Amino acid sequence: MGDPRQGDFALGSVVDLNAAKHVQQLARDAAEKGARLRLDGAGAVGTILPPTIVDHVTASMAIYREESFGPIVAVIRAKDDEDAIRLANDTEYGLSAAVFSRDISRAMRVANRIK
16 A cells, blocks of 8 residues: 555545544544454555455345445345345445355356345
8 A cells, every 4th residue: 555656556545634533433443343453554654544454244234325535345144045135235325235155056046046
């Protein structure tokens, strides 16, 4: 992570300090409500944020519903195919989706039910 004008960095800056604070607050809120930070995003420098992975995200956490616009990912675990479909369709966003499975027929059945 760093200023791409000063080197070859995979992650650059978020748009401003408010965006950086928002990303950090999403991670804090999730952790306070029981999520596990698999990659904690420590070491922010102003608007340059390291990646954060938040595991075991639930609907009670802000990151479940809010767009972050930063280097943070929420891992939401599903119990089964039906639960995965419900979770995938429980958003007002949905720019993209992907289904991974060793069973192509199963993956297609699930993918066809995601809106």
